Amino acid sequence: MSKHILHKNRNGCALHGALKVVNSIDGFVPIVHSTAGCSIQSKLNENILTGSNGLYHRGWLETPATAVFEKQIVFGGSSRLREQLKNTVKVQSADLYVVVSGCAPELVGDDVPAMVKEGQEQDFPVIAVGTPGFKGNVYKGYEWAVKSILEYVSHSIDHKVQKGLVNIFGVIPNQDIFWEGTLAELKKTLAALGLKANTLFGYNQTKENWLSVPNAELNLVISPWGLEAARQLEKKFGTPFLYFGYLPVGARDTSELLDLLGEKLSVPKDLVKNVKHKKEKFLNYQLLKLAQSYITYDFQKKVALVGETSNVLGISRFLQNSFGQLVTTVIITDNPDEELRRQIQDLLPTSASYPTEVAYTSDGEEIDEWLLKAKPEIILGSGFEQKVADELSVPLIKISSPTYNKAILIQTYTGYTGAIELLQDFSQAIFGQSYVKTN
Numbered sequence: 001m002s003k004h005i006l007h008k009n010r011n012g013c014a015l016h017g018a019l020k021v022v023n024s025i026d027g028f029v030p031i032v033h034s035t036a037g038c039s040i041q042s043k044l045n046e047n048i049l050t051g052s053n054g055l056y057h058r059g060w061l062e063t064p065a066t067a068v069f070e071k072q073i074v075f076g077g078s079s080r081l082r083e084q085l086k087n088t089v090k091v092q093s094a095d096l097y098v099v100v101s102g103c104a105p106e107l108v109g110d111d112v113p114a115m116v117k118e119g120q121e122q123d124f125p126v127i128a129v130g131t132p133g134f135k136g137n138v139y140k141g142y143e144w145a146v147k148s149i150l151e152y153v154s155h156s157i158d159h160k161v162q163k164g165l166v167n168i169f170g171v172i173p174n175q176d177i178f179w180e181g182t183l184a185e186l187k188k189t190l191a192a193l194g195l196k197a198n199t200l201f202g203y204n205q206t207k208e209n210w211l212s213v214p215n216a217e218l219n220l221v222i223s224p225w226g227l228e229a230a231r232q233l234e235k236k237f238g239t240p241f242l243y244f245g246y247l248p249v250g251a252r253d254t255s256e257l258l259d260l261l262g263e264k265l266s267v268p269k270d271l272v273k274n275v276k277h278k279k280e281k282f283l284n285y286q287l288l289k290l291a292q293s294y295i296t297y298d299f300q301k302k303v304a305l306v307g308e309t310s311n312v313l314g315i316s317r318f319l320q321n322s323f324g325q326l327v328t329t330v331i332i333t334d335n336p337d338e339e340l341r342r343q344i345q346d347l348l349p350t351s352a353s354y355p356t357e358v359a360y361t362s363d364g365e366e367i368d369e370w371l372l373k374a375k376p377e378i379i380l381g382s383g384f385e386q387k388v389a390d391e392l393s394v395p396l397i398k399i400s401s402p403t404y405n406k407a408i409l410i411q412t413y414t415g416y417t418g419a420i421e422l423l424q425d426f427s428q429a430i431f432g433q434s435y436v437k438t439n
Contacts, residue, residue: 007363007364007365007366008363008364008365008367008384009362009364010333010362010364010382010384010400010401010402011137011138011139011175011333011334011335011362012137012138012141012175013102013131013132013133013136013137013138013141014131014132014133014135014136014137014138014140014141014144015032015034015038015100015101015102015131015132015133015141016138016141017131017136017137017138017139017140017141017142017143017144017145017172017175018030018098018100018129018131018141018142018144018145019032019063019100019141020138020141020142020172020173020174020175021141021142021145021146021149021173021201022098022100022145023063023173023174024173024174024201024202024205025200025201025205025206025207025209025210026204026205026206027094027095027096027206027207028094028095028096028097028098028149028207029064029088029092029094029096029097029098030063030064030097030098030099030100031063031064031065031066031081031084031085031088031097031098031099031100031126032063032064032065032066032100032102033065033066033068033080033081033084033099033100033101033102033105033110033112034065034066034068034100034101034102034103034104034105035067035068035102035103035104036065036067038065038102038103062092064084064087064088064092065084066080066081066083066084068080068104068105078110078111078112078114078115081099081105081110081112081115082115082118082119085097085099085115085119085124085126089119089124094125095125095206095207096125096126096127096149096152096207097119097124097125097126097127098126098127098128098129098145098148098149099112099115099116099126099127099128099129100128100129100131100141100145101128101129101130101131101132102131102132102133103132103133103134106130106132106134106135107132112128112130113128115128116128127148127149127151127152128148129144129145129148130144131144131145137334137335137362138172138175139172139175139225139308139334139335142172142175142225143225143228143229146169146226146228146229147228147229147232149210150210150213150229150232150233151232153207153210153211153213154213154214154236154237159214159215159237160215161215161216161217162196162212162215162216162217163217164194164195164196164217164265165195165196165198165212165215165216165217165218166190166195166196166197166198166216166217166218166219166220166261166265167198167200167213167216167218167219167220167233167239168183168186168187168197168198168199168200168219168220168222168226169200169219169220169221169222169225169226169227169229169230170221170222170223170224170225170226170227170310171183171199171201171222171223171226171247171310172223172225172308173201173202175308175401176308176310176311176400176401177398177399177400177401177403177408178311178399178408178411178412178413178414178418179201179202180201180202180203180409180410181408181409181410181411181412181414181418182247182412182414182418183197183199183201183202184199184202184410184412185412185414185415185417185418186199186220186222186414186415187199188415188417189254189257189258189415189416190261192275192279193258193261193262193265193267193271193272193275194267194271195261195265195267197220198212198213198216200213213233214233214236214237214239216233216239217239217265218239218240218241218242218261218264218265219233219234219239219240219241219242220241220242220244220261221241221242221243221244221245222244222245222246222247222310223245223246223247223308223309223310224245224309224310224334224336224337224340225334227243230243240264242260242261242264244257244260245309245310245313245343245344245347246309246310246311246312246313246314246317246347247310247311247313247314247413247414248314248414248415249314249315249317249318249413249414249415249418249419249422250283250317250318250321250322250323250416250419251276251279251280251283251284251322251416251419252317252318252321252322253314253317253318254279254414254415254416254419255276255279255280258272258275258276259272259276279416280416282416283416283419283420286420286423287322287323287423290423290427293427293431294324297430297431299323299324299325299426299427299430300324300325300326301325301326301376301377301378301430302326302328302354302374302375302376302377302378303316303319303320303325303326303327303328303329303376303377303378303379303380304327304328304329304330304331304370304371304374304376304378304379304380304381305327305329305330305331305379305380305381305399306331306333306367306371306379306380306381306382306385306399306400307331307332307333307380307381307382307399307400308332308333308334308400309332309334309336309340309344311399311400311413312330312331312332312399312400313344313347313348314413314414315380315399315413315422316330316348316349316356317347317348317349318419318422319349319422319426320349320350320351321349322419323423323426326351326353326354327348327349327350327354327356328354328355328356328357328374328376329356329357329359329370329371329374329376330348330356330357330358330359331358331359331360331361331367331370331371331381332344332358332359332360333360333361333362333367333400334362335360335362336360341360344358345358357370357374364384367381367384367385367388368385368387368388371385371388371392372388372391372392375392376392376394377394378394378395378396378397378426378429378430378433379392379394379395379396379397380396380397380398380399381396381397381398381399381400382398382399382400382401382402382403383398383402383403383404383405384402386404394433395429395430395432395433396429397425397426397429399413
């Protein structure tokens with residue numbers, strides 16, 4: 001049990017994790033079955049208006065919602081869900097409607113599956129995902145929503161393996177701030193080996209992408225949160241999976257991923273070797289361009305990172321192993337289980353002179369305490385860490401949610417190209433600090 005109230009929660013609840021999933025697939029429409037507040041995701045730069053027609057406007061998105069009140073909570077809200085489902089089908093066409101239920105309906109025992117079955121009997125393409133916040137955070141919501149969608153689309157599929165097709169699991173849309181850029185970079189990296197990445201979320205990703213999931217030759221899992229889906233597909237279709245565990249950043253880890261993919265999928269060794277050589281040569285060229293500035297501006301810093309497993313591991317390994325930084329503090333916010341924590345410990349970079357301290361917490365107050373104690377010279381974290389960065393007079397680079405005052409469209413730190421992006425942002429932070437000190 002937590003010793004105090006959770007401060008500055010950055011992970012949201014399971015319902016919002018499911019919403020992030022459904023809203024990131026073209027042709028999928030969520031229906032929120034919960035109280036009115038559950039339908040509103042409070043984010044910067046989103047103007048939220050509550051309409052009288054059961055639709056909650058979030059920017060350009062409209063989320064149908066039952067918005068249950070005391071009456072439905074006391075007497076049951078199943079009939080309200082039946083009504084909302086019928087109304088939604090009338091005004092919003094979809095390839096799939098996904099009912100996501102929050103805490104109140106789950107606590108009182110609304111028979112959501114019965115309402116969904118009723119809709120299916122009327123030929124509505126609808127499924128349900130139970131996502132009460134008291135059972136998990138946004139990452140669990142991702143897991144449950146993905147598994148439910150996979151179960152639905154795999155019922156009537158004529159399964160036939162397509163050589164070179166790779167599904168990617170573990171990138172949480174709209175929670176990982178670089179999610180769309182990361183998926184695009186992974187797709188480009190796999191394409192260099194003649195492989196086709198099925199990214200499932202984002203631009204132009206539709207029901208067809210999900211229908212092709214069972215045909216994949218391999219599932220690539222790049223965070224702990226994709227493991228459940230990969231195991232589900234292995235059990236049902238026999239699809240093997242590669243658990244890489246984090247997003248590779250730079251030549252060392254990206255080249256290792258290419259080697260593993262080449263071995264698993266019988267990619268010609270010469271092709272893998274040539275791709276690696278070309279990409280590594282270009283990245284090393286960019287690193288050399290920074291050599292003089294690295295010395296002049298004293299680039300080597302004590303670094304602290306705050307964020308989810310997949311980003312923090314990959315970025316910290318690149319910064320210390322390839323860019324000479326001293327990663328002294330790593331705070332992981334997505335709460336992986338004990339077994340995965342042992343694996344993470346083995347993957348984290350460390351040195352005898354500057355051992356890396358690791359903490360697992362999403363509590364903003366605890367994170368602030370860790371950072372103030374560690375006194376890093378640069379922080380890579382979320383907008384929540386800005387206050388501590390200001391107090392320590394150190395730069396902050398945004399790598400995790402939430403972010404403020406920064407629009408991220410297709411940026412990523414993943415892969416060979418992403419490492420160059422990270423080098424630019426890191427360098428800019430150092431130059432900016434040097435300018436402040438001299439003025």
